[in-house]
Amino acid sequence: MMRQIWIERHGPPEVLALREAAMPTPRAGEVLIQVAAAGVNFADIMARRGVYPDAPRPPCVVGYEVAGEVIALGEGVAEFAVGQSVAALTRFGGYSTHVTVPQVQVFQLPAGLDPAHGAALPLTYLTAYQLVVAMGRLGKGETVLIHSAGGGVGLSAIELAHIVGAEVIGVASRAKHDFLRSRGVTRLVDARSEDLVTRVKALTDGRGVDLALDPIGGRSWRQSVDCLAPLGRLGAFGFAAAADRPGRWLPMLRAAAGVPWLRFTPLALMNANHGVFGVNLGHLWGETAMLRRWLLDILRWQSEGKINPVVDRSFPFAEAAAAHAHIEARRNVGKVLLVPRADSCPPAAR
Numbered sequence: 001m002m003r004q005i006w007i008e009r010h011g012p013p014e015v016l017a018l019r020e021a022a023m024p025t026p027r028a029g030e031v032l033i034q035v036a037a038a039g040v041n042f043a044d045i046m047a048r049r050g051v052y053p054d055a056p057r058p059p060c061v062v063g064y065e066v067a068g069e070v071i072a073l074g075e076g077v078a079e080f081a082v083g084q085s086v087a088a089l090t091r092f093g094g095y096s097t098h099v100t101v102p103q104v105q106v107f108q109l110p111a112g113l114d115p116a117h118g119a120a121l122p123l124t125y126l127t128a129y130q131l132v133v134a135m136g137r138l139g140k141g142e143t144v145l146i147h148s149a150g151g152g153v154g155l156s157a158i159e160l161a162h163i164v165g166a167e168v169i170g171v172a173s174r175a176k177h178d179f180l181r182s183r184g185v186t187r188l189v190d191a192r193s194e195d196l197v198t199r200v201k202a203l204t205d206g207r208g209v210d211l212a213l214d215p216i217g218g219r220s221w222r223q224s225v226d227c228l229a230p231l232g233r234l235g236a237f238g239f240a241a242a243a244d245r246p247g248r249w250l251p252m253l254r255a256a257a258g259v260p261w262l263r264f265t266p267l268a269l270m271n272a273n274h275g276v277f278g279v280n281l282g283h284l285w286g287e288t289a290m291l292r293r294w295l296l297d298i299l300r301w302q303s304e305g306k307i308n309p310v311v312d313r314s315f316p317f318a319e320a321a322a323a324h325a326h327i328e329a330r331r332n333v334g335k336v337l338l339v340p341r342a343d344s345c346p347p348a349a350r
């Protein structure tokens with residue numbers, strides 16, 4: 001038997017429940033992975049609360065990424081061998097002790113990278129890659145504003161921005177600023193206690209930023225657009241504003257009312273010399289060749305020591321509710337993981 005964490009119904013973290021299920025068998029072209037660590041993404045929290053349209057309807061098992069060991073191969077799988085240490089993209093179902101995954105979504109982990117840091121790589125860094133490199137086209141000497149800079153995607157985006165030679169302004173709760181300084185970000189804003197636009201303008205001698213990466217949505221998108229320099233672009237990649245307060249429809253409607261819809265029309269963008277683009281990695285699942293190319297760049301940078309995933313904490317599967325509550329309370333600095341057994345991963349490293 002295997003174990004899985006189910007979202008029983010929409011609601012608070014306590015709706016997460018551990019259940020047993022039959023062990024899956026890999027079909028042709030699939031790999032069976034014994035999971036050592038599963039990544040928790042903010043989208044899982046939105047799914048649990050019922051404000052994530054892409055998520056399956058409960059009862060369901062979410063989870064976008066895992067790392068572990070290959071323990072069986074389906075017919076025709078030649079690229080992998082039993083015993084290999086791998087990471088994989090799963091959509092959905094990653095909150096499981098065992099997963100079957102099509103081989104195109106599986107990646108061998110470099111020697112020396114433990115599963116905890118392996119599970120912190122796929123979705124988080126691919127999202128950052130799409131934002132910073134593929135669509136944001138951030139260039140040397142440019143400045144990028146990164147919201148939720150202390151989170152999984154935020155910290156990954158900081159590393160990628162530094163790789164391309166750009167300057168970073170990080171937005172995060174003040175308690176995370178010291179850690180962000182240790183990651184080379186000296187220009188920091190706490191948007192909940194300071195006026196974002198005034199502060200960003202002050203930090204850029206009035207010019208603004210070339211790229212703003214904003215997963216908050218609502219009125220935050222308005223502020224981010226106000227922070228843009230001429231030729232600046234906004235990368236919209238989340239709607240965390242809809243999870244700002246308890247409830248489902250009311251927070252969603254309040255967040256939607258804050259979006260500057262008229263500033264996103266072609267005419268408004270033309271007159272402002274601004275660009276707005278959207279990123280939803282979950283809708284690129286069919287683009288496996290492209291995602292593999294991006295992940296190979298990411299793994300190369302990891303092996304060259306240019307990126308170093310930050311794991312905040314690993315929670316045993318039985319404490320999945322505490323893992324969600326930890327992120328919702330904005331306490332995480334880096335990636336939060338779920339591990340099948342409390343002792344199956346090394347202690348969280350920063």
Ligand SMILES: NC(=O)c1ccc[n+]([C@@H]2O[C@H](COP(=O)([O-])OP(=O)(O)OC[C@H]3O[C@@H](n4cnc5c(N)ncnc54)[C@H](OP(=O)(O)O)[C@@H]3O)[C@@H](O)[C@H]2O)c1
Nearest residue numbers: 041042151152153172173215238240243244279280281330
């Ligand atoms: N479009 C895509 O393909 C894609 C892929 C991955 C992630 N995302 C989005 O990117 C964002 C970051 O994801 P992540 O998984 O790396 O999470 P995360 O940033 O590790 O964790 C959440 C952090 O977001 C900030 N935050 C902002 N609004 C919040 C709210 N209403 N409730 C709780 N925290 C809030 C908090 O940081 P501060 O206290 O410092 O503000 C919190 O620590 C999420 O919005 C997620 O939906 C999008």
